[in-house]
Amino acid sequence: MGKVDVIIIGAGLSGLAAGIRLSQFGSRVRIFDKQRYAGGMNSYYRRGDRVYDVGLHAMTNYSLERSSPLSVMLRQLRIRRDELELVPQRHSRVLFVDVDLEFDNDFETFRGSVSRSFPGDLAAFDRFVARIREDDSFNPALGFESTRAVMRDAGLSVELSEMLLCPVMYYGSSWPDDMDFHQYCVLFTSMFLEGLCRPADGMESLIGVLTRRFSENGGELSLGSAVRSIELSDGRVSGVVDSSGGFHGCDVVLSCAGYPETLDLLHRQYARDMVGELGFTESLFELSRPACDFGLADSIVFYNGSSSFSYGVPAEGVELSSYVLCVPGNFPGVRESGGVPSIRMTALASPEYWKGLSGEDYKKAKTTFLRDELNILESKYPGISQAVVSSEAFTPRTIERYTGRLNGAVYGSPVKMKDGVTDIPGLLICGTDQGFLGIVGSMLSGIVVVNRHLMT
Ligand SMILES: Cc1cc2nc3c(=O)[nH]c(=O)nc-3n(C[C@H](O)[C@H](O)[C@H](O)COP(=O)(O)OP(=O)(O)OC[C@H]3O[C@@H](n4cnc5c(N)ncnc54)[C@H](O)[C@@H]3O)c2cc1C
Incomplete structure (x- = not known):
C-alpha cells in the first residue's frame, strides 16, 4: 500500500474521530486496529444473532445546546x-448507606437532592459548582490540582464530598484516592450539567456511523491488523510495520493505543510508573424480566457501602464495597439486543491479581465474584437472582488481551499528554492518555489533537 499522510494506531473512538476529521479535509489516512471490530474499549461483539456491547453504560454530554461539546463535536x-x-x-x-442523591438530565434535580439530603451544604455546593463552571479545564498548560483540596476550600462537608467524588472517579479517574480537578470539572460537567444518554441500539450503531463516515471521506480502515512497530528515519516518524511485516510510510503517526503502549511500539520499552494501576471488572446479567419489576428503576446507580468512598487498587481481585449498576432498559427508548433485559455491574479490580491467575483459577475466581455480585443484587432487589438467565464477566485481563491497554487500565496512564505532543517529531497521542476520557471525551480528544496540530 502506498504512503499516506497520517497513520492512526487504533480504531478506538478517538482514532475514528481523528480519522474522520482529517479525511474530510483531504488528508490520506489509514487506521489500523488489531481487533476485527472498531470501537476499542467500547466496542461490541456478536454471538449468534445477538449483539453485545463490551461495556457501555452511558454516554455523557447529552445536552441539546448548540454550543455543548457533543453538538460541536458532531458538527466537526x-x-x-x-x-x-x-x-x-x-x-x-448516588447511593451511600443511608443517604442518596438523585439526578437526571435537569441539573435542578441534583441540586434539589443535595438541598434535601445536605441542607447545610447547599451554599458550599453552589460555590463548588460555580468553581467548576469557571474552570479553564481544557487548557493543556494546567497541571494537577487536587479535587479534594478544592472541595475543602469550597467548604463542602466530608460526606457530601465523598458522594460527589464517587460517580466522577468511577467514570474517569486514573488516579487513586484523589483526582485532577481540571479533569474532574470536565467529567462533572459532562455527567451532571449535560447529562447521560445511550444510543438506542448500543455501540454497534454509533460505531457504524463513524466507520461509514470515515470510509465515505476516503479513509482506509484496516481492521484485524496490528501495528508491530513505529519506524523512524533521521529521528522523525517515517511509518509503521504491520503484523505481517509490511511497511507503511507516512508523515505522521497518531496513536490512540495509550502512551506507554505507543512507546513500546517505538522503543520496545516504557517506564513502569506510566502504566495505569486501576482496573475494573464488568459483569453482564441477562434477565427474564425487567429490573424495574424488582424495584431497580434507576438508569445508573453509583453505590458505596459506607460514608467514606475508597477508590484504589483492591488488595484482593475485586472490591465490592462499592460498585456501579447500569440498567440499559431504564433509558426509555433503548432496544436491547434480542429484547432481553439486562443489568451491568462495574467494580474496582486489581489487574495484578487477575493477570497472575492460572487458567483454572481464573475461571474459578470469575465464578466466585459473579456469585458474590449476584448475592449483592439479591440483597438489594429481592427476587432478582431468580430472574437471571445468564451472566458473564470481563476482567482487566480481558481488557488487556483485546485492546492491548496495559493492565487493562480503562482510564490509562496517570501521566497525561495534555497537548498530545511527544518528544518524537511526527508522533502524536490522542484519546485516553491525552486526558479526555469516556466515549465523548475520547472522540473530542481525537478532534482536538487534529485541530491543534494537523490542520495547517
Ligand atoms: C468495560 C468498559 C466500560 C466502559 N463504559 C463506558 C461508558 O459507559 N461510558 C463512557 O463514556 N465510557 C466508558 N468506558 C470508557 C471508554 O470506553 C474509553 O474511555 C474510550 O473508549 C477510550 O477510547 P480511546 O480511543 O482512547 O482508546 P481505546 O478504546 O483503548 O482504543 C485503542 C485502540 O487501539 C487498538 N490498538 C492497541 N494497540 C494496537 C496496535 N499495536 N495496533 C493496532 N491497534 C492497536 C486497540 O485494539 C483499540 O481498539 C468504558 C470502558 C470499558 C473498558
Missing part, C-alpha cells in the same frame, strides 16, 4: 445528532 464530524438516536436517562442515583 459532519454527523447529524439524529443519526446517533441518543435516548436520555430516566433518573440515576
